[in-house]
Amino acid sequence: MRKEHNDIELVQQLQEETAVDVNALPPRIIKHASKRSKMARYYSIALLWLFILLTAALIMWGYRMH
Numbered sequence: 829m830r831k832e833h834n835d836i837e838l839v840q841q842l843q844e845e846t847a848v849d850v851n852a853l854p855p856r857i858i859k860h861a862s863k864r865s866k867m868a869r870y871y872s873i874a875l876l877w878l879f880i881l882l883t884a885a886l887i888m889w890g891y892r893m894h
Contacts, residue, residue, distance in 0.1 A: 857865070
């Protein structure tokens with residue numbers, strides 16, 4: 829009986845030592861970010877800047893033509 833009790837305590841102790849706190853780990857998307865998501869981000873930022881530059885150029889062209 830005493831041997832079984834020691835085994836149970838040993839198993840519980842090992843489980844506590846090897847338990848991983850899920851809140852301490854970074855999200856998977858940050859740790860293993862794919863190149864596709866990075867490229868999509870750069871692509872959307874580039875499109876935003878092109879839109880801003882085009883809008884500014886058209887406004888300036890409109891003022892010069894008026």
